[in-house]
Amino acid sequence: ETGVTQTPRHLVMGMTNKKSLKCEQHLGHNAMYWYKQSAKKPLELMFVYSLEERVENNSVPSRFSPECPNSSHLFLHLHTLQPEDSALYLCASSQGQGRTDTQYFGPGTRLTVL
Amino acid sequence: AQSVTQLGSHVSVSEGALVLLRCNYSSSVPPYLFWYVQYPNQGLQLLLKYTTGATLVKGINGFEAEFKKSETSFHLTKPSAHMSDAAEYFCAVTGVMNTGFQKLVFGTGTRLLVSP
Numbered sequence: 409e410t411g412v413t414q415t416p417r418h419l420v421m422g423m424t425n426k427k428s429l430k431c432e433q434h435l436g437h438n439a440m441y442w443y444k445q446s447a448k449k450p451l452e453l454m455f456v457y458s459l460e461e462r463v464e465n466n467s468v469p470s471r472f473s474p475e476c477p478n479s480s481h482l483f484l485h486l487h488t489l490q491p492e493d494s495a496l497y498l499c500a501s502s503q504g505q506g507r508t509d510t511q512y513f514g515p516g517t518r519l520t521v522l
Numbered sequence: 523a524q525s526v527t528q529l530g531s532h533v534s535v536s537e538g539a540l541v542l543l544r545c546n547y548s549s550s551v552p553p554y555l556f557w558y559v560q561y562p563n564q565g566l567q568l569l570l571k572y573t574t575g576a577t578l579v580k581g582i583n584g585f586e587a588e589f590k591k592s593e594t595s596f597h598l599t600k601p602s603a604h605m606s607d608a609a610e611y612f613c614a615v616t617g618v619m620n621t622g623f624q625k626l627v628f629g630t631g632t633r634l635l636v637s638p
Contacts, residue, residue: 412565448531451612451628463623498565505623507554507616508573513565 410434412514414499420520421489429484429517431499437512439505440482442474445496445516457482458505489521524549524617528629536637541600543632545587545613548594554616555596556626557587561609569611572596583607608636 412433421427433440442454456464457476471493473485482499496516502509529544547553554573558566570581577589587598596613610631617627 414565448630450526450630451626453625456623456625458623464625500566507624508571509624510556510568510571511566511626513558513567515563515565 412499412501412512414497414514414517416517417515418518418520420522421486422522423489423491425489426485426487428486429497429499429519431482431484431514433480433482433499433501433512433514435501435503435512437501437503438479439502439509440476440479441500441502441511442482442484443498443500445498451498455484456505463505486519489519491521494519494521524553524615524627526613526615526627526629528611528613528632530632531630532633532635534635534637535603537605538602541585541598541603541607541634543598543611543613543634545596545598545629546594547596547613547615549615549617551618553589553596555587555589556614556616557581557585557596557598558612558614558628559609560612560631566612569598603634603636605636605638608634610634 415430439458444452454468455474475483498516499514500511502511525548527546556571557569570579572579572589580586613629614626
């Protein structure tokens with residue numbers, strides 16, 4: 409595997425379910441990100457981890473819970489979601505947190521909440 | 523605070539025609555600017571970026587963008603569109619989070635449609 413991978417690619421869940429999204433980067437990067445992409449809205453930064461430490465929460469509801477067990481893996485645990493949480497969830501990584509550090513994105517998980 | 527405005531949610535061109543996607547930014551510090559492309563069912567891929575130095579930046583797939591400070595613009599162009607260029611394009615500027623760390627601030631995107 410190369411680059412940034414995400415699983416699953418598609419997920420349908422009920423509002424009472426608990427599920428997790430997984431992201432893995434094979435680039436040796438030190439920072440990882442979760443974004444939410446909804447139709448007709450800019451990408452929303454949800455969480456940032458740098459060297460496995462969360463550095464930004466960005467006022468995300470507690471029904472979204474991130475986990476970064478090491479610099480290569482990032483999870484987003486989902487619990488009691490709402491239909492408006494349906495979106496494409498993108499993971500990204502970068503070498504560092506500098507202004508010129510390019511973020512590399514995974515293909516995303518398309519989440520549908522029923 | 524930093525922000526990005528992309529004029530036109532959809533742009534339609536014919537194959538072989540000039541592509542022009544507009545991006546204007548607002549930044550309280552010298553901006554670092556990016557263009558990303560998203561093909562259907564894929565993540566975002568970096569096309570090009572401007573940090574410092576030459577204001578005309580060349581990227582992948584024949585795209586280029588010019589940083590114009592006086593106009594606060596970073597428009598993306600390609601001389602001749604290909605069918606394979608049909609995708610959504612995002613302009614972004616670096617911003618600063620409350621924690622002092624950097625983040626990307628994205629525009630709402632422009633969908634490029636290419637007709638034969």
